[in-house]
Amino acid sequence: MDYLKGKKALVTGGNSGIGFAAAIELKAQGADVIITGRRKDAVEEAASALGVTGMIADQGKVAEIEKLALQVEQDYGKIDILFINAGVLEHTSVENATEEAFDHVIGVNFKGAYFTLSRFIPLLNDGASVVFLSSNTASMNLANSSIYSSGKAALNAVMRIAASELAPRKIRVNSVSPGPTATAIMSKSYTEEQLVEVNNWIIERVPLKKIGTAEDVGKMVAYFCGDAASFITGAEIIMDGGMSL
16 A cells, blocks of 8 residues: 655654554555654664654754754655654643643643644645644543643644645645544553543443544544545544544
8 A cells, every 4th residue: 555655754753652653554655754752762762663764852842843854854855744743641620730731731732733833834845744633632621631622722723724824835734633542641641540440431431432542543644644635634533432422
């Protein structure tokens, strides 16, 4: 399946979880893939396992995003696919929120994603595809998710505006909004006992009675980047088994 043969793809946060799964799928469809991440050892290990190029960058720091863009331009010229995936997750009530937690989540999930797109626009070939990783929580109102959810809602607004701005260049901008997905970020957010409780709570509320997989999301990202989605821009695809219905 060489649907993306000859395409150059960049996946931020590609050393684990959804980013890693997307990199696998993009490469399987013929793309030349670059993954990024904050931790050098993790990126190198993932890049070796995938057989792709790894680059180090903290997506929460604009200076590092700009350095990454310069490196990609020097090594590859322009790219055809940009999957803005890197993100963090923290739970807190509005009452108990701290400035540190707010700055950390918004700094990576919104500011980092925003400036990744901003700084990479000059490196996108005409007809390129940009995909944001959003979340079904962007349109839900779950307790203790105010910072994370508002960041993802803002990201979807940027996605739609960017789709309008970049349409003259035939660059398509879309977002994938998974529901609960079995990835390392979930495991890191809870103790083992808490994770079992959370998974049971989720499954009770998902009509399809299961938790999503990173592979499912990776396939949707690749779909957005191929010819089958050539007339889709400014769209959000919610992948949550019906949880947000």
